[in-house]
Amino acid sequence: MKKVLVLLMALIVVVALVACNGNQSITTTGKDTTETTAAETTTATETTTATETTTAKETTTAKETTTATETTTATETTTVETTTTEEVTTTEEVTTTEEVTTTVEETTSAGTEDPLKDHIVAGWTFDKIENGVVKDISGNGNDAIVSGECFISKGTVVLGALGDHMLVKDSDDLDFSMTDSFTLSVRAQWNGEFPDNWACLINRGLMLSTKAFKYYGVWINSSNSIIQFGTSNEGQTGTANYAAVEADVGFHTYTIVQNAEEGTLNFYIDGQMYSTTTAKDFVTDEDLFIGYNGNNGDQGQWSGSIDEILIYDIAIVPEA
Ligand SMILES: [Ca+2]
Numbered sequence: 001m002k003k004v005l006v007l008l009m010a011l012i013v014v015v016a017l018v019a020c021n022g023n024q025s026i027t028t029t030g031k032d033t034t035e036t037t038a039a040e041t042t043t044a045t046e047t048t049t050a051t052e053t054t055t056a057k058e059t060t061t062a063k064e065t066t067t068a069t070e071t072t073t074a075t076e077t078t079t080v081e082t083t084t085t086e087e088v089t090t091t092e093e094v095t096t097t098e099e100v101t102t103t104v105e106e107t108t109s110a111g112t113e114d115p116l117k118d119h120i121v122a123g124w125t126f127d128k129i130e131n132g133v134v135k136d137i138s139g140n141g142n143d144a145i146v147s148g149e150c151f152i153s154k155g156t157v158v159l160g161a162l163g164d165h166m167l168v169k170d171s172d173d174l175d176f177s178m179t180d181s182f183t184l185s186v187r188a189q190w191n192g193e194f195p196d197n198w199a200c201l202i203n204r205g206l207m208l209s210t211k212a213f214k215y216y217g218v219w220i221n222s223s224n225s226i227i228q229f230g231t232s233n234e235g236q237t238g239t240a241n242y243a244a245v246e247a248d249v250g251f252h253t254y255t256i257v258q259n260a261e262e263g264t265l266n267f268y269i270d271g272q273m274y275s276t277t278t279a280k281d282f283v284t285d286e287d288l289f290i291g292y293n294g295n296n297g298d299q300g301q302w303s304g305s306i307d308e309i310l311i312y313d314i315a316i317v318p319e320a
Pocket residue numbers: 170171172175283284285286
């Protein structure tokens with residue numbers, strides 16, 4: 001029995017050993033599975049890395065494009081600013097030139113006026129319109145009241161639209177008898193147009209509606225463009241015109257001179273005498289009109305510029 005027991009124990013040991021070997025082979029199989037899983041994981045990681053690289057490249061390209069666009073915009077802005085700067089410089093140069101011209105004109109006018117200034121009874125230089133009037137430079141208060149669309153440009157008053165004119169109210173300063181000497185000087189430019197009928201540069205005393213004929217003035221005949229000096233006839237009961245020369249569009253000085261001692265009334269353009277008649281009585285209640293007839297039917301609208309009007313209480317023969 002002891003032998004049988006020993007044999008049985010030995011058999012159990014052998015069986016146990018065999019069982020142990022079987023467990024070892026299962027463990028080996030488990031190792032193989034783990035290794036396979038690890039390899040798959042590595043592959044997955046590589047794929048992820050490749051995807052990230054692509055994304056990074058796209059971002060870089062997008063940034064470069066943006067940068068290029070900004071550079072282009074910056075260049076355009078610089079060009080615009082440069083052009084603007086050049087335009088401003090040109091404008092400043094023009095302004096400077098105009099200022100110089102104005103200064104020269106003012107100096108010339110002042111120099112011409114000085115010797116006879118005390119004899120000016122009414123005068124207007126048309127440098128500005130203030131509160132609806134052009135101031136009388138004589139100090140006598142004979143201001144010219146402005147109507148219509150008259151405006152000042154380069155030291156002249158510009159007229160042209162129907163109704164553009166100036167009015168100086170009747171004043172003793174403007175009344176001259178047959179025994180008074182006086183001078184009326186007008187520097188003006190006609191622009192070649194007749195807005196309605198004869199163009200009236202200046203009229204003192206003619207009023208057809210009231211048959212007032214103690215007058216003198218300057219017109220341009222609209223049928224032939226001849227400059228006409230107008231005054232009353234010898235009986236001072238009607239009109240008389242003295243043709244001078246065909247008008248052009250330049251600036252000219254029109255002068256009417258009454259010399260009481262000589263008993264003459266003479267008409268000049270730029271110092272050249274075109275006609276003469278006898279001295280007359282110009283004491284009247286009429287207003288002085290500049291740039292139109294007054295209420296004489298037709299407007300007699302003047303179209304052009306007037307630079308200066310001076311009235312002296314002495315006879316001054318104009319310089320040629
Ligand atoms: Ca009067």
